[in-house]
Amino acid sequence: MRFSLKSIALVSIAGVAAVAAVPAQAGPDEDILFRQLEMRTMGYSASVIFAITEGRSDQAQYFTALANQMATAAVMLKDSFEPNTVGQGRLPTRAKPNIWDNWNDFSGKLDKLAADTARVAELENAGDRAGAVKAMEAVFSNCKTCHDTYRTEK
Numbered sequence: 001m002r003f004s005l006k007s008i009a010l011v012s013i014a015g016v017a018a019v020a021a022v023p024a025q026a027g028p029d030e031d032i033l034f035r036q037l038e039m040r041t042m043g044y045s046a047s048v049i050f051a052i053t054e055g056r057s058d059q060a061q062y063f064t065a066l067a068n069q070m071a072t073a074a075v076m077l078k079d080s081f082e083p084n085t086v087g088q089g090r091l092p093t094r095a096k097p098n099i100w101d102n103w104n105d106f107s108g109k110l111d112k113l114a115a116d117t118a119r120v121a122e123l124e125n126a127g128d129r130a131g132a133v134k135a136m137e138a139v140f141s142n143c144k145t146c147h148d149t150y151r152t153e154k
């Protein structure tokens, strides 16, 4: 299920204002925005988890929620990337067109991200923090591999 842009526009986050004028219906801009927000969730959660494990954050009580948030975002990403938005929409995107030419490979990489983040959440939910921290290494290995092939340079 997708939420309408109208409801997203109520959330005051950077980037949303640019598409607030678009009518409330699912479309390429919504697909682009959602996948980018979910990727940002990935980046945010991973950064805070990393800071916690390095002792640079005093927010260790959120580790469990962050681990589960990453696992949820990973599942949502596949739906968000499925629509081919090449040549459509007004939002700037760094997604390369080769994603939809190689959908099996790309979606396989998202499946692996989902499996790896689910593993971290599973260990953390079972109370195995050391195991969850170790399993995060596998999660991090997914990011650059995919970005190098399927995301344009800034």
Ligand code: HEC
Residues within 6 Å of the ligand: 032, 035, 036, 037, 039, 040, 042, 043, 046, 092, 093, 094, 095, 096, 106, 107, 109, 110, 113, 139, 140, 142, 143, 144, 146, 147, 150, 151
């Ligand atoms: C299967 C491929 C794939 C994997 C795995 C992946 N990414 Fe991405 N990521 C992309 C693509 C493609 C974009 C560009 C999306 C766009 O601009 O429409 C992106 C964009 C991003 C962005 C920028 C979002 C924005 O604000 O526009 C961040 C941050 C990010 N990814 C973080 C991560 C992190 C952290 C991981 C690993 C935990 C990860 N990604 C794993 C493909 C991937």
